[in-house]
Amino acid sequence: MTPAALDPEPSSRTHHLPAAGLVVLAAGGAAALSVALDEQGRLVAVVLLQLALVAAWVVAVGIRGLLGSIGLGVAAAAGADAALLLTDRPELDWLLAVLGLGFLAAVVHQMLRPAPRLYLVASLAGVVLLLSSVCALAVLLGLGRLDGGERALVTTLLAVGAALLVGHLVDLVLPRPRITPEVPRGLLGLLLAVLAAVAVAWLRRDGDTLADGVTAAVHGAAVGGVAALMGLGTSYVVAERGDGGWALPVVQAVLPLAAAAPVAYALTLYGTA
Numbered sequence: 417m418t419p420a421a422l423d424p425e426p427s428s429r430t431h432h433l434p435a436a437g438l439v440v441l442a443a444g445g446a447a448a449l450s451v452a453l454d455e456q457g458r459l460v461a462v463v464l465l466q467l468a469l470v471a472a473w474v475v476a477v478g479i480r481g482l483l484g485s486i487g488l489g490v491a492a493a494a495g496a497d498a499a500l501l502l503t504d505r506p507e508l509d510w511l512l513a514v515l516g517l518g519f520l521a522a523v524v525h526q527m528l529r530p531a532p533r534l535y536l537v538a539s540l541a542g543v544v545l546l547l548s549s550v551c552a553l554a555v556l557l558g559l560g561r562l563d564g565g566e567r568a569l570v571t572t573l574l575a576v577g578a579a580l581l582v583g584h585l586v587d588l589v590l591p592r593p594r595i596t597p598e599v600p601r602g603l604l605g606l607l608l609a610v611l612a613a614v615a616v617a618w619l620r621r622d623g624d625t626l627a628d629g630v631t632a633a634v635h636g637a638a639v640g641g642v643a644a645l646m647g648l649g650t651s652y653v654v655a656e657r658g659d660g661g662w663a664l665p666v667v668q669a670v671l672p673l674a675a676a677a678p679v680a681y682a683l684t685l686y687g688t689a
Contacts (some may be wrong), residue, residue: 443577613640
């Protein structure tokens with residue numbers, strides 16, 4: 417991982433349009449697979465998202481020890497998926513073991529790099545974030561196995577997709593008031609992104625009572641807010657890394673989904689989805 421100066425004038429079209437298209441593909445495709453093929457579809461969707469994130473993240477941020485980092489990411493994804501599918505109940509306890517072992521493996525991997533091991537700490541941080549993200553994506557598998565989880569999973573995917581899509585399109589046209597000069601993102605886009613997620617969750621509410629509407633709105637606001645904020649964070653990565661080719665839009669589309677997954681799981685588990 418190498419440091420890079422922020423690009424003072426990023427291209428809004430390059431910044432937003434590829435990411436918006438991949439958001440539709442990632443969130444919409446995952447929702448469609450889940451509806452069409454149930455648990456098998458969810459597994460296929462999650463695995464594809466995990467592999468895409470692993471490949472994109474190590475390229476986008478320039479992690480040193482690229483092949484080893486990819487191997488760690490794939491191994492963590494496989495372990496996390498197994499932990500959520502091979503247990504009788506969809507609990508997250510075993511993800512701690514996956515993350516713990518993954519962290520130790522990441523430390524050993526970075527220490528075994530040939531001297532002088534430049535950017536060791538930065539690369540280690542990048543690998544740890546990658547491991548956390550692929551494990552978070554695996555939580556979607558657990559979410560689908562909860563009571564009412566299939567509906568909550570599709571709602572979450574659509575709400576997060578709507579939030580990210582609206583945020584990118586609004587900021588493409590009117591990134592105001594500008595959050596920072598270096599990144600083409602505005603407060604209006606952030607707020608409308610959350611409202612879009614609330615609207616999707618409300619339209620998919622299970623029931624017509626006031627409580628059902630409030631519950632749906634809370635779910636949409638929570639997952640939409642997390643996704644919108646993580647989407648803003650990925651925009652900083654894009655601005656810092658500059659021309660990252662195909663990898664940066666993938667990170668922009670998939671990383672917010674990973675961040676929203678544990679929130680959706682918690683909300684569904686405690687009956688607020």
